[in-house]
Amino acid sequence: MKPALKLAFQAEMAAANRYYQHAQYSDCFYHLERAHILGQSFVIAHTQSHWWMLKLGYKTKNKKEILGQIARIIAAMLFSKIWIPKGNTGGTNVNPFKPMAIPDDLAQHLK
Template sequence: MKLKLKRAFQAEMQHAMRYYKIGDYTAAFYHLERSHILGQSYVIPHTKSHWWMLKIGLKTKSGKEVLGQLMRILASILFSRLWVPIGNTGGTNVSPLKAMPIPQDLRSLLDD
């Protein structure tokens, strides 16, 4: 992972963890979606995004999110280096196979 992309991924994760700590799970999940977009082509960052989404699913008692994230964690370990649906935000509110538009501010990080 190039340094600029790694720093952006880490910044999104830091935002997510800060919101998680104060119980603002909606804001935390938003930043996890952004970190997922940035890290989905790399096994460890991809899996880390899903792990934190799973934690939010547990905190919010969302069975759908918990089950979906468990499946996505396994898939992130197996498939990150082979194929990912570019731009997918990683939550259970979207198909795990659906490519999605990349937010403008993240696009330049991924183009490098």
């Protein structure tokens, strides 16, 4: 992962962690989605973003998110280097195979 991309990913994960610690779960999930977009081409970063989404699912008692994230963690470990749907935000609120538009501020890191 290039240094600028790594810093952007880490910043999104740090923001998610801060919101998680303050029980601001919607804001936490927003930053996890952004981290997912940045890290989905890298096995460890991709898996880390899904792990945190799973953790958030447990915290909010969201069964759909829990089950969906378990499947996505497995897929992230197996397929991150083979194929990923660019821009997909990674939550169970979206189809895991659907490519999505990448926000402009994140796209600059993915060129």
